[in-house]
Amino acid sequence: MTAVAEPLTDVVITEPGVYEIDEATYFDCDHALSCSGAKLLLSPSCPAKFFWQQDHRAYKDVWDYGSAAHKVVLGSGPEIEVVDAACLQQLADSTDDAKLAKLYAETAAKGDPDAWTTSAAKAAKAVARAAGRVPLLRHDYECVRAMADAIRRHRLAGALLNPEYGHAEQSMFWTDPESGSLLRARLDVLRDKVPGRLWIPDYKTADSADPEKFARSAASYGYHMQDAWYGDGARALGYEDPRFLFVVQEKEPPYLVSVVELDHEARRAGRLRNRRAITLYRKCVTDGKWPGYVPDDEIRYVSLPPWAIRREDNDYS
Amino acid sequence: MTAQLEAIAPRVPAPTRIGQGTAVEQSRAVAEVEAQIVVAMRYPRNEPAAIAAMRETCRRKDLAERAFFRYPKAGKPVSGPSIQLARELARVWGNISYGSAELRRDDEYGQSEMLAYAWDVQTNTRNAATIVNPHRQYTGGSELTELRDIQENNASVVNRRVREAIFAVLPAWFVEEAKDICAKTIADGGGIPLAQRIANAIEVFGNLGITIPQLETKIGAPSPKWTDHDVAQLRIIRQSLLRGEISRDEEFPPERSSAAEILQSAQPAPADPGTAPADASGTEHNHAEGSCPPDCPYRQRIVQSAIDHNLALEQPDPTVPTAETPDADSARTGTADDRPVPDPSTSGQRSMIEQQFKRLDFGQDDESRQLATASVLAGRRAGIASLADLSGDEALRVRDALKTCRDDGALMALLVKLGEAAKRAEKQEQGGAQQ
Numbered sequence: 001m002t003a004v005a006e007p008l009t010d011v012v013i014t015e016p017g018v019y020e021i022d023e024a025t026y027f028d029c030d031h032a033l034s035c036s037g038a039k040l041l042l043s044p045s046c047p048a049k050f051f052w053q054q055d056h057r058a059y060k061d062v063w064d065y066g067s068a069a070h071k072v073v074l075g076s077g078p079e080i081e082v083v084d085a086a087c088l089q090q091l092a093d094s095t096d097d098a099k100l101a102k103l104y105a106e107t108a109a110k111g112d113p114d115a116w117t118t119s120a121a122k123a124a125k126a127v128a129r130a131a132g133r134v135p136l137l138r139h140d141y142e143c144v145r146a147m148a149d150a151i152r153r154h155r156l157a158g159a160l161l162n163p164e165y166g167h168a169e170q171s172m173f174w175t176d177p178e179s180g181s182l183l184r185a186r187l188d189v190l191r192d193k194v195p196g197r198l199w200i201p202d203y204k205t206a207d208s209a210d211p212e213k214f215a216r217s218a219a220s221y222g223y224h225m226q227d228a229w230y231g232d233g234a235r236a237l238g239y240e241d242p243r244f245l246f247v248v249q250e251k252e253p254p255y256l257v258s259v260v261e262l263d264h265e266a267r268r269a270g271r272l273r274n275r276r277a278i279t280l281y282r283k284c285v286t287d288g289k290w291p292g293y294v295p296d297d298e299i300r301y302v303s304l305p306p307w308a309i310r311r312e313d314n315d316y317s
Numbered sequence: 318m319t320a321q322l323e324a325i326a327p328r329v330p331a332p333t334r335i336g337q338g339t340a341v342e343q344s345r346a347v348a349e350v351e352a353q354i355v356v357a358m359r360y361p362r363n364e365p366a367a368i369a370a371m372r373e374t375c376r377r378k379d380l381a382e383r384a385f386f387r388y389p390k391a392g393k394p395v396s397g398p399s400i401q402l403a404r405e406l407a408r409v410w411g412n413i414s415y416g417s418a419e420l421r422r423d424d425e426y427g428q429s430e431m432l433a434y435a436w437d438v439q440t441n442t443r444n445a446a447t448i449v450n451p452h453r454q455y456t457g458g459s460e461l462t463e464l465r466d467i468q469e470n471n472a473s474v475v476n477r478r479v480r481e482a483i484f485a486v487l488p489a490w491f492v493e494e495a496k497d498i499c500a501k502t503i504a505d506g507g508g509i510p511l512a513q514r515i516a517n518a519i520e521v522f523g524n525l526g527i528t529i530p531q532l533e534t535k536i537g538a539p540s541p542k543w544t545d546h547d548v549a550q551l552r553i554i555r556q557s558l559l560r561g562e563i564s565r566d567e568e569f570p571p572e573r574s575s576a577a578e579i580l581q582s583a584q585p586a587p588a589d590p591g592t593a594p595a596d597a598s599g600t601e602h603n604h605a606e607g608s609c610p611p612d613c614p615y616r617q618r619i620v621q622s623a624i625d626h627n628l629a630l631e632q633p634d635p636t637v638p639t640a641e642t643p644d645a646d647s648a649r650t651g652t653a654d655d656r657p658v659p660d661p662s663t664s665g666q667r668s669m670i671e672q673q674f675k676r677l678d679f680g681q682d683d684e685s686r687q688l689a690t691a692s693v694l695a696g697r698r699a700g701i702a703s704l705a706d707l708s709g710d711e712a713l714r715v716r717d718a719l720k721t722c723r724d725d726g727a728l729m730a731l732l733v734k735l736g737e738a739a740k741r742a743e744k745q746e747q748g749g750a751q752q
């Protein structure tokens with residue numbers, strides 16, 4: 001993905017600080033460990049997968065919705081390309097390929113596409129993606145706008161994610177005091193224009209904004225690691241007692257919003273897991289080895305799960 | 318025959334040579350055990366005297382304060398009678414032999430084998446446990462390699478087992494009564510009035526960086542309503558904190574985030590047309606750019622820009638007030654001339670503006686058009702001769718406004734909107750002047 005600003009080149013960030021860099025530049029700073037990277041280093045992933053993904057970063061279509069929601073809510077990030085009849089007609093008018101122009105025009109004549117199934121819609125999506133924009137169908141875009149409105153109407157979420165209270169999409173870099181590794185994190189918004197405690201909101205779109213379900217998602221997706229990671233990063237950069245909050249919003253009407261804070265135990269567990277990841281990262285960097293699930297000079301001895309053994313025993317008893 | 322025996326029961330590896338000191342120690346150990354049993358038989362414990370001694374010692378504040386431990390397990394504090402109380406009760410009960418021994422230390426496998434035991438030599442009741450203790454930290458599981466760390470870790474583990482062994486051989490009623498007396502001794506507080514003890518507790522915890530709301534959350538009641546028992550609990554917690562059995566954050570988790578605090582920080586500030594909200598949907602916000610007091614610590618962490626390839630960190634001096642945030646003195650005098658000159662824009666900030674113009678393909682061949690636009694976005698009526706005329710804050714404002722524009726059409730729409738707002742403001746000013 002390409003962000004709004006011109007991508008910066010030849011930028012190698014080596015000093016701790018808060019930087020305003022575009023998303024692509026941030027992702028290119030892979031000499032600094034991010035929280036997503038830390039998650040990839042640990043089980044159920046492994047260092048080998050982390051290492052591979054450093055050079056093979058894949059973009060998934062399912063992220064489009066979240067990216068677009070971030071753009072509309074925070075006003076920062078890659079531009080949105082609404083793929084509708086007007087867009088297709090514009091593409092038909094601008095392309096030099098007569099065959100493609102005809103395809104675009106025919107599809108545009110049928111109205112706004114409601115799925116990515118048609119060839120014209122797929123082509124328009126590819127064009128938008130190539131231009132660094134986030135392609136969205138018209139009805140999805142309307143949903144994203146409705147989501148943004150719901151966020152603004154929500155007292156807490158509106159206050160937390162209002163970009164006027166800080167700077168959107170900021171990148172933090174800091175040095176881990178224990179390992180000396182450079183770490184990084186990208187904030188949705190750095191609320192540094194308002195006095196008081198630094199709140200670090202993180203906007204997440206989800207199937208459910210139910211806090212109980214979010215707690216399960218937090219365990220599955222390592223959100224507790226993110227909480228501790230970002231908080232520790234802000235603390236390392238001089239912010240006193242920062243607090244990390246999740247703003248969770250459902251992707252279906254009525255686009256319910258919950259502001260969620262993980263408790264101290266979750267944060268502590270996340271911090272311990274982060275420490276393991278950072279230590280492992282340092283070791284892998286020092287050794288130049290990125291092992292898979294099992295080191296390549298080791299045979300792992302495994303048993304069947306207890307339930308499978310019981311099932312086998314029952315079959316023969 | 319020997320060969321047959323060895324085939325079914327191989328010899329246990331044993332040191333090939335026993336030194337004189339070891340031989341003496343072995344003999345001494347055997348003699349000591351025999352002597353303990355003989356002495357216990359000859360001088361059996363006087364139970365009423367032991368009970369009286371227990372009651373006496375448990376009424377002592379020094380022991381009572383160390384009689385309970387507290388440490389976290391699975392997120393919740395676990396508490397119970399401490400090793401100090403166990404040792405004291407063993408002493409007063411009498412004829413109890415207890416202790417620990419490190420049987421083997423294996424640095425290769427990173428583990429130590431240890432023995433913890435307590436033995437009532439009079440009744441010949443013995444409780445012993447052999448522990449294989451890995452050389453690892455409890456939290457995080459990182460490996461211990463320093464000799465001192467291993468020793469401390471082993472001592473910590475084996476002491477807990479000794480404690481359990483002593484309590485296992487002592488009569489349960491004896492231990493329970495001792496715990497009750499210790500708890501009462503702590504609650505009594507050595508005759509100091511409760512209000513004074515509450516104040517002392519608040520002060521002592523305050524020195525540890527723990528606030529009154531945190532204490533009240535822990536106790537579950539406001540401080541004026543604390544009881545003897547509550548203060549006693551706090552004393553136990555304090556002792557555990559000082560002994561390092563539990564960390565401050567585990568015992569007193571940070572205060573939960575407060576919605577009121579967030580909403581308070583987001584009070585609407587006077588609108589500033591120069592800072593258009595970054596809103597792609599076009600919905601207008603009621604909030605404008607939050608004003609930040611000059612002494613706000615967060616203002617010091619001004620966003621740094623990496624657009625300068627030399628990565629010059631742009632941190633305006635927070636002590637120098639900008640035009641947006643005049644310092645308190647100049648605001649009182651009310652004369653703009655008294656205000657310090659705002660920080661000029663940096664080359665990085667100007668470069669960012671140029672890049673935004675380039676992205677929008679706006680005025681690439683007409684610099685005056687770009688300058689006019691920048692002056693409108695910065696809220697400068699008089700216009701600017703070059704981007705270098707902009708202050709640092711103005712440059713950031715221009716950049717932010719440009720970033721909100723998807724294309725040059727959106728920029729034109731924004732300029733029209735700002736132009737209309739400026740005209741309205743001008744008319745209002747003229748109206749005010751005529752009145």
